[in-house]
Amino acid sequence: MPGAQPLIGVFDSGVGGLTVVAALRRRLPGASILYLGDTARLPYGTKSRRTVLRYSQANVDFLERRRVDALVVACNTASAMALDDLVVRAPHWGVLEPGASAAVASARRHVGVIATESTVRSGAYEEAIRRLDPRLRVSQQACPLLVPLVEEGWEEDEITGRIVARYLEPLLAEGIDTLLLGCTHYPMLRGVLERVCGPEVTLVDSAESTGALVEQALRGRGWTDGAGPESASVRLFATDAGPRFARLAERILGEPATLEWIDVDESGTGGTLRIGEEVGTS
């Protein structure tokens, strides 16, 4: 209940949403977090609205059965395609509106948005930005290879630099002044994105602005840091196990991470949950 420390549920298609968890931990050190990465069915970014909605609802149901006080859809694709149709009891937020707000706050004339294919096709970022400031120009670019490059651990590789330059070329040629990172994996590529964009372009990251929004909302509802960070816990679940996910989780969180394997019933209507072995034993 408000006054005490909140339990925040966070889900993403994979481990990229841990960039939002990292932001939440910095801002709400007393909050406990339950994270669910739907690694058995990732990526969402190439899939249809129907499929993304079905998977997202199953993730919500899993977190709500564990009595979260608030819920964050830390996946841009799910935020863009499913958020409005999800059935959620707890107060909840996606990463799309906070990302759009941050882009509008930074932009002078022209925002570039990079995201997955599905997010770009939905047009949700363009719509959200235009709703906040109809004078801004918005250009979008789908970047399907960036998530696999992060998952391969090639963030600092020169090949990644060339692929990023290829994707950004049309946006930079059009003179964007702000680049919105419309996928939770992309903050891992901030270094190469900054080098390719140069100092004229401001990078905006929806993980950080989502953290700020959730902090403000929860503090406004009376939640506190309670007994402080020592009594806060972070528990990470994933629907599929594999060492690659654990490695990436550690890179994002900057600390050792244990992912617990869990079977989210696809019907999303109260199916059994089998808490299984940890990552790497499969």
Added chain:
Amino acid sequence: MPGAQPLIGVFDSGVGGLTVVAALRRRLPGASILYLGDTARLPYGTKSRRTVLRYSQANVDFLERRRVDALVVACNTASAMALDDLVVRAPHWGVLEPGASAAVASARRHVGVIATESTVRSGAYEEAIRRLDPRLRVSQQACPLLVPLVEEGWEEDEITGRIVARYLEPLLAEGIDTLLLGCTHYPMLRGVLERVCGPEVTLVDSAESTGALVEQALRGRGWTDGAGPESASVRLFATDAGPRFARLAERILGEPATLEWIDVDESGTGGTLRIGEEVGTS
């Protein structure tokens, strides 16, 4: 029944398995084919054995409910991780053994295998090749970026050439004389793979050798071309819809392709099937 034209069921995690369908159509022009691409849950190549087995069984059950006479697991990851544990009534084959046989037939001393992360981790190709010829040396290389590059349509891009060169460097340095393409997407990259490998290395493709094995087995069981190609049909199903899959299917088959959306019940035990709209309408 034998004597007539067979109905062959083929599944893959996505549309890469259509390389096997193309080989089957050349060799068995009278056969009808039901293809299922599990596009809602692809890729399999980063996932655990448990998850790949569960998804593969659901695909088998879908095809068997449609009374296929034979079944091909046209996915290297599923062949490597799940084939031995699948419950299948019809005669069935994976792509792993045919690929290994073709590599052994070509190799002089040293086979290089490129495949997804899960296939490499399973060690199944190395085992199958060594079982056929214990004197051969086998080196493996996981290539997680090659499937996304094919899906992006960058088969002939110079960036793809650099990534392929990076992956093959250790294999070429070790002096492989045969390269086994251990993923059904990789035949789409034959051009760049041949350029990087040079004329000293023979490329072996499991799609073609699987087509040969299935042809031999079915003709051996008395199946014929019946009334010929005119009466043969090819029907393509996918568990998720999206224009990218249809585009890629057309590139692989070399002819216009229509994917029908279909919901494979995840339990794989006789759930309802809802035949839905075609790709691109979701």
